[in-house]
Amino acid sequence: MKKVLFFIIITIATLSCKQKPKEVTHEHTNALIHETSPYLLQHAHNPVNWEAWHPDVLERAKKEDKLLLISIGYAACHWCHVMEKECFEDAEVAEVMNKNFVNIKIDREERPDVDQIYMDAIQMISGQGGWPLNIVALPDGRPFWGATYVPKDNWIKSLEQLAELYKKDKPRVTQYAADLANGLHAINLVENDKDSDLYSLDQLDVAIQNWTQYFDTFLGGHKRAPKFMMPNNWDFLLHYATAVDKPEIMEFVDTTLTRMAYGGVYDHVGGGFSRYAVDTKWHVPHFEKMLYDNGQLTSLYAKAYAATKNELYKNVVEETINFVQEEFLDRSGGFYSSLDADSLDENAELVEGAYYVxxxxxxxxxxxxxxxxxxxxxxxxxxxxxxxxxxxLIRDKSDEEVADKFNITIPELKTTITESLAKLKGEREKRPKPRLDDKILTSWNGLMLKGLVDAYRYLGEEDYLNLALKNAEFIEREMIKSDGSLYRNHKEGKSTINGFLEDYATVIDAYFSLYEATFDEKWLDLAKNLLEYSKKHFWDETSGMFFYTSDEDQSLIRRTIEVDDNVISSSNSIMAINLYKFHKLYPEESYGNMSEQMLKNVQKDFDRRAQGFANWLHLVLFQNQDFYEIAILGEDYKNLGQQISKEYVPNSILVGSQKEGNLELLKNRGNPNKTLVYVCIEGACKLPVTKVEEALKQL
Incomplete structure (x- = not known):
C-alpha cells in the first residue's frame, strides 16, 4: 500500500526502563472500573477516560465525529506497563487524549478478534507490530495510524498532529483509512480450492527438507533470537519423524526438547515455562508465564515421553503440572491466564525477572x-x-556427565539437586510474587485440559485425570450457555464475551481427548454439540473455512479467517483435525469432506513455509497414511484402553464400551465372554484380538 504524506513515523524505543510500584490512588476513576479483566482494571484509575470495546462506545464516536484511540495490551506485557507509567498515568497526556479522542482500552487476550485486525493494520502501515498496540481510527473503527511503545513527548506530539490533520483534511484521512480497510480484507481472503489434489507425502518431504535449513541442530529450535517454544512445530515433527522413520528429524526434536528443558526458559525451581528466550541458547527468558504455553508444552512433553521414554520429559510434565496447580488453579476448577514478567526487587522497584534470578x-x-x-x-x-x-539457572550437561565429574552416583546427584532446589523454592517464596492475571479464558483452559489428558494418558497418573475432569466440568458448568454456545471469559462468577472459533476448536479437541481417556460418552456428546454449533454459526460456505467470529456477534472491519499456525495453532487447523476425527466416528456426516476441503484451501503455502502451518501438516500424514479407529468392547475395556493409550500412536482414535454402544464402531461387535479389541480403517476392521500386544501389531 502506498504511503501517504501524513503518516507519522514513530521509532519504537528499545531502552530498558525501571518502573516504580504503582501507588493506589482514586483521584481518577474511569469506565474500566466495571470490567473484570485485570489488565483493564490496571488502567481504571488512569486520568485517561478509558472505555472498553463496546458497540455503544463506537456509536457515540460516530455521533460526535470523534477519532478512536484504541490501545491494546495484556496483563503480562512489560512494555504495556512502561507506557502506562510514562503516558497513561500522566495528566498532560490524558488532557490531550480526552480532548481529541474516544479512548478504548482492550485486553488482547479477551478480544483477540479486535487485536487480529489492528495487528494486521499496523504491520501493513509500518512493517512491524507488538504490544502495546496503539491505533488511531475513524469513528467507525477503520484504522489509519498505529504505533507500539511511544515515549511521552512523541506520543503527545503525534496525537496532536493526528487530531489536527483530521480537522483540516478529513477526506484525505478517510481515503487512506478506506484503502487500508480494503487491504485488510484482501490479505484475509482464502480461496476455495476444489480442483487441486491433496498434498502428497513426497511434497511433504520436500517441504520439511526446506524447513530444515532453519533448524539449530546444536541448541535446538530455529536459528534465531529470540527463540519461542512453538509447541506445534515440535509436536508435528515428532509425529513426522515416527510416522515416516526419519531418525535425523527425531534427533533434532530430542535436541530441541532437551535444550528447552535445560534452559532458563524452564523454571528449574518452581516448574513451568516462561514465554520465550531472548537469546539463542534458551537461557534468559522473557519471564512472563502463560497458561497456553504450559498447557501445550505439557501435551508435547507427555507425547515425547511416550515416544522415547526419556525420564527428563516425564519430569518436565510432572513439574509443569505442579506449577499450574500451585499458581493457576482456581477453586472452581478453571485455570488463570498468566503471571507477569515483572515483580518487586529488594529496592521495591518493579523489575523484570526479579522473582526468578x-x-x-x-x-x-x-x-x-x-x-x-x-x-x-x-x-x-x-x-x-x-x-x-x-x-x-541453565543446564548444558547430562546427569551422567556431572555425576562422573564429582564421582557420585546418579541417585546421589539427584537427591542433592532436588534438596537444593527445594531450599531455593522456600527462599523464593519469601519474595514478592509477580502479578497474577486471574481471568479464565475458555480456549486456554481447553489447551490445559488437553495437556492434562495427555499427561494422564501417557504417564498414567490418576491425579491428572481427576484434575482434568474438574476442569472439564468447570467448562461445562460455567462456559457453555443454555443455547450450546460458549463464553470466552470468566472471572468471579461473571462471563461477558461470546466465544471465538479458537474457544470452540480447543474445547472440542480437549473433550474428544477426554472421551478417549475415559470412554464417557458425555464428553463426546458435548464436543459434537459444540462442533455442530460451530458449523451453524462460524462456517463460511464461500471460502470453505470457518470465520473467527460467530454470525451472532457485531461485525467488525472484517470477519477474520485464521489459518496460520503461530504459538497457538490456528483455530481453523484445530477445527479441521477435529472434523477429521469426528468423520471416523460419524462417517455419514459431512465432517470428512469439510476437513479435506479446508486442507486443500491452505496447502499451497506448505512448500514455502511449512513451520507456519505445522498443525495442518498432521492432516497430510493422516490423509496419506493409514489412520486407525481402535474399538474395545467388553468387561475389561477400560483397562485395555489405558494400556493402548500409553503408546504413542498419533494416527489413531480410541473408542470403548462395556457393551455395544451408540457409535457405529461399537455396534454388532460385542462378545459376552471376552473383551475384544478391533483395529479398523474407515470402519473396516481386522479380526478382533484380546491382547494389547496383538492389537499394537496390527497398527
Whole structure:
C-alpha cells in the first residue's frame, strides 16, 4: 500500500526502563472500573477516560465525529506497563487524549478478534507490530495510524498532529483509512480450492527438507533470537519423524526438547515455562508465564515421553503440572491466564525477572557445602550469567556427565539437586510474587485440559485425570450457555464475551481427548454439540473455512479467517483435525469432506513455509497414511484402553464400551465372554484380538 504524506513515523524505543510500584490512588476513576479483566482494571484509575470495546462506545464516536484511540495490551506485557507509567498515568497526556479522542482500552487476550485486525493494520502501515498496540481510527473503527511503545513527548506530539490533520483534511484521512480497510480484507481472503489434489507425502518431504535449513541442530529450535517454544512445530515433527522413520528429524526434536528443558526458559525451581528466550541458547527468558504455553508444552512433553521414554520429559510434565496447580488453579476448577514478567526487587522497584534470578552470593549462602555441585549443574559461571550480578539457572550437561565429574552416583546427584532446589523454592517464596492475571479464558483452559489428558494418558497418573475432569466440568458448568454456545471469559462468577472459533476448536479437541481417556460418552456428546454449533454459526460456505467470529456477534472491519499456525495453532487447523476425527466416528456426516476441503484451501503455502502451518501438516500424514479407529468392547475395556493409550500412536482414535454402544464402531461387535479389541480403517476392521500386544501389531 502506498504511503501517504501524513503518516507519522514513530521509532519504537528499545531502552530498558525501571518502573516504580504503582501507588493506589482514586483521584481518577474511569469506565474500566466495571470490567473484570485485570489488565483493564490496571488502567481504571488512569486520568485517561478509558472505555472498553463496546458497540455503544463506537456509536457515540460516530455521533460526535470523534477519532478512536484504541490501545491494546495484556496483563503480562512489560512494555504495556512502561507506557502506562510514562503516558497513561500522566495528566498532560490524558488532557490531550480526552480532548481529541474516544479512548478504548482492550485486553488482547479477551478480544483477540479486535487485536487480529489492528495487528494486521499496523504491520501493513509500518512493517512491524507488538504490544502495546496503539491505533488511531475513524469513528467507525477503520484504522489509519498505529504505533507500539511511544515515549511521552512523541506520543503527545503525534496525537496532536493526528487530531489536527483530521480537522483540516478529513477526506484525505478517510481515503487512506478506506484503502487500508480494503487491504485488510484482501490479505484475509482464502480461496476455495476444489480442483487441486491433496498434498502428497513426497511434497511433504520436500517441504520439511526446506524447513530444515532453519533448524539449530546444536541448541535446538530455529536459528534465531529470540527463540519461542512453538509447541506445534515440535509436536508435528515428532509425529513426522515416527510416522515416516526419519531418525535425523527425531534427533533434532530430542535436541530441541532437551535444550528447552535445560534452559532458563524452564523454571528449574518452581516448574513451568516462561514465554520465550531472548537469546539463542534458551537461557534468559522473557519471564512472563502463560497458561497456553504450559498447557501445550505439557501435551508435547507427555507425547515425547511416550515416544522415547526419556525420564527428563516425564519430569518436565510432572513439574509443569505442579506449577499450574500451585499458581493457576482456581477453586472452581478453571485455570488463570498468566503471571507477569515483572515483580518487586529488594529496592521495591518493579523489575523484570526479579522473582526468578539469583546472585552467586545468595546461592552460596543458601546451599553451603552443596553449592559446588549445584554451581556445576546449573552453570553459576560465565555461561549462566545474565546481568547485574544475577544468574539464570541453565543446564548444558547430562546427569551422567556431572555425576562422573564429582564421582557420585546418579541417585546421589539427584537427591542433592532436588534438596537444593527445594531450599531455593522456600527462599523464593519469601519474595514478592509477580502479578497474577486471574481471568479464565475458555480456549486456554481447553489447551490445559488437553495437556492434562495427555499427561494422564501417557504417564498414567490418576491425579491428572481427576484434575482434568474438574476442569472439564468447570467448562461445562460455567462456559457453555443454555443455547450450546460458549463464553470466552470468566472471572468471579461473571462471563461477558461470546466465544471465538479458537474457544470452540480447543474445547472440542480437549473433550474428544477426554472421551478417549475415559470412554464417557458425555464428553463426546458435548464436543459434537459444540462442533455442530460451530458449523451453524462460524462456517463460511464461500471460502470453505470457518470465520473467527460467530454470525451472532457485531461485525467488525472484517470477519477474520485464521489459518496460520503461530504459538497457538490456528483455530481453523484445530477445527479441521477435529472434523477429521469426528468423520471416523460419524462417517455419514459431512465432517470428512469439510476437513479435506479446508486442507486443500491452505496447502499451497506448505512448500514455502511449512513451520507456519505445522498443525495442518498432521492432516497430510493422516490423509496419506493409514489412520486407525481402535474399538474395545467388553468387561475389561477400560483397562485395555489405558494400556493402548500409553503408546504413542498419533494416527489413531480410541473408542470403548462395556457393551455395544451408540457409535457405529461399537455396534454388532460385542462378545459376552471376552473383551475384544478391533483395529479398523474407515470402519473396516481386522479380526478382533484380546491382547494389547496383538492389537499394537496390527497398527
Amino acid at each position: 539469583w546472585t552467586k552470593k545468595e546461592l552460596s549462602g543458601l546451599l553451603g557445602d552443596d553449592f559446588e555441585l549445584f554451581q556445576e549443574y546449573f552453570n553459576i559461571n560465565s555461561y549462566g550469567y545474565w546481568e547485574e550480578e544475577n544468574y539464570v
